[in-house]
Amino acid sequence: MAELRCEAVTAAYGERAVLGGVDLVVPEGTLTAILGASGSGKTTLLRVIMGFLRAERGRVLVGGTVVAEGGGVHLPPEKRAVGYVAQEGALYPHLRVGQNVAFGLPRAERKDSARIGEMLELVGLPADYAGRRAHELSGGEQRRVALARALAPRPRLVLLDEPFSGLDASLRVETREAVLRALADAKTTAVLVTHDQAEALSMGREVAVLRAGSLVQTSAPTTLYRTPADLDVARFVGEAVVLPGDARAGHVRCALGDLALVDPAVAGIVHTVIRPEQIRLGRTDGAQGPDRAGHTEPAEPSGPAEPSGPAGPAGAPARAGRVLSRTYYGPDVLLHVDLNGHVIAARSFSHDAPDVGDLVTLDVSGPVVAFPVQPGDPLAPES
């Protein structure tokens, strides 16, 4: 178990630069998820850490030892003790499960069925799976065996490349839990590469967002979700309602009212980011909205978006809009509400969700983030 450290790593395929100076520290015994869209350089970064691709510049250190240095040291993959779990597991079809697990062990230990059983149990599989053929296992079981195989020789670090892709939802959750448990039990340093936000946020102690070959933000999941570094990251890590707004003195005025800002220093014309789960819906027919206990003020009809009263604290006056569409997910529904020309996405519990065409009030709970508009943005003030 060792710390992984990447220092200003750059890499290229031929002429095409793929990584432009990646700095990353994964502390010993923790899991960092690298989140990026396809083509962002995730796999390239993995291949540099593994040793299948040379770093052009910068250094990669595992446990304080330099394993790759641009123009200098390049330890071959087999000398790095960096375990690897490939996308679909890549179990050896010519070997049984037990032989797969023992594959990386020294010859004398490969017959040690107790050890193999231990490794299988570590990933939550019964020891008697050792005699099965790889193709007899389900997709999720194959990934677990691949993890057991990677962990068996006690690597200093394990890399997981989209290890849950192609699994259906319930299997995904189950396999994810088994993998987290195994990694924690083995106290392994791990890097997980994924394009799935929920996966990254739920699994990583830290999440590093990779965009166009550079890490734009590395932080704990809650920090990343609540205070993303920029608008792109905000949209990338979760659903977001983005509204134009005017920020000053710790508040922002937008179509949803006068809202408190997470970062009071932001000022000027901004993009305001509100998460759908922050938006509370209420009925306008005088009955109390399901989520608005305590509020009794009548909803305003759909009117001008300008907040009428002075900027109050968190409890800004609610706005009203008409439900445009409703997507049913079982426990909850996703609604699109037309608020004075802005389409606002909001979630509601399904048992008393409004219907299409209903008039609803919207208000926002909790502070929001905002990003000053960049020059060239259509919202930017004319200079």
Added chain:
Amino acid sequence: MGRSRDTADRAPRGLVLVCVVVAAIVVAPVAVTMVQALQGGVSAAATSIRASSSLTLLLHTALVAVVATPVCGVIGVAAAWFLERSNVPGRRVWTLLVVAPLVVPLFVTSYAYATLGASLTGFLGAVGIIAFSYYPIVFLLAAASLRVMDPALEETARSLGLGAWETFRRVVLPQLRPALYGGLLLVALDALVEFDAFVAFKFQTFTLSIYAQYQLSFSASGAAALSMFSVVLCVVILVVESKLRGDANYTRISHGVRRQTARYALGRATPAVLLGLGALVTVSLGIPMGMLIYWFTQSSSAALSSASTSLQYLWPATLTSVLLGLGSAVVAIVLALPMAILAVRYKGRVPTILERSVYLSFALPDLVGAIALAYAASHLVHVLYGSVALLVLAEAMLFVPFAVVALRSTLGLIEPALEDSARSLGLGPLRTLWRVTVPLARPGLAAAGVLVFAFALGDLSTAQVLLPPSMYTLGTSFWANSRTVAYAAAAPYAAVLVVLSLVLTYVLMSRFGKVRAVEGA
């Protein structure tokens, strides 16, 4: 690695029926030969077998096959690994050069070596010529396998601490087993009945003895009786191979990412590897080509007259050869396609036996097979007797196994779901074949066609028996001239053959690279 349908799926009757007909056609010469062998009664057959010291010759033949086949395997797999997995410079050119010996007619190579010196003939010469002419079969199949192998398998091995050799031994080689066995099977069977390669050698093999038997006594039954040995050997090899193969037909469980596997840097070993490849190409291609050029230079002086007279026959001979080759390629593909579809898409006893039966095309020496066909035609389908059509059919039958192997590799990469969805859109099986399978299998069809065309160009024995007397091919003209030691006169024919073959190799290899595109479809 073929993605076959569920084992519960039974092959459609129509397809099985077509395959039975194909199998019957391919096996027909063997059946006819058996009848011929026993025509004179069992005792007569036994006498002719005893008289020809056949046991010794059988031993010779078996020894050549036993020694040459593993050599082919080692050369083919090693060359494939270095060209597909290492960073050796000039890989495209090397790949072409390494494949080229496959399509250079064996009798040309054989003569080139024989005229080089007597020291190269004999047992070692026979082993050498088989090994260095047939290794491209193993190379092609192994290289194709390496190209489609999931890169993650090797990457995982290296991340677990295995070096290049250990990764090869414990991961790559086991994955190559199906391709390797398939290639070795073709080599072993072909070596057993090879005649063309040994024509110029003073090494008595079983096939040569059969030819002698035929030419001396003109007794078809004697030759047929002797051929029974090769039929038995062929069946034995087929059984051994299917036992060896066992469960080596792995199901591919992860498709991985479609990207190039990281190549190994050879570093200081680069000159040694280049030297090895250079030696291989020199022995298998350079020396025969050198001899051809030498004969050419001779034609300018000593044998000028005979060379120039032979030149006026060069064009008609080329045309005949090319047309024969094209015809054989088309017929072979028509015969091979149903077999390949059956073998790739359906499992079970019947498909396996039918597909294996195609390999019985190797059970008879070409000459004996040709005689059997002529015999059958004269008795059963008189229209065919003495016609070019019979020759085309004979050559197609001879090379059907190669076409099946080439088609199988591509068909195996086509998702059955593509065909299923065509059926659900209202297309019948034949229209699905024509509009979905055939277009997707184009690289395989091209490879099969080019292979059969090249082999037909290089065929000698069958043409000698079945070619109508008024016609001549590049092969028969070369043979006629070289027999009278008019090497200079023979050289132009050989040169045209070799040039055509090299062009074909180029076409074959450019198609070969496209097989991957199908995988992504």
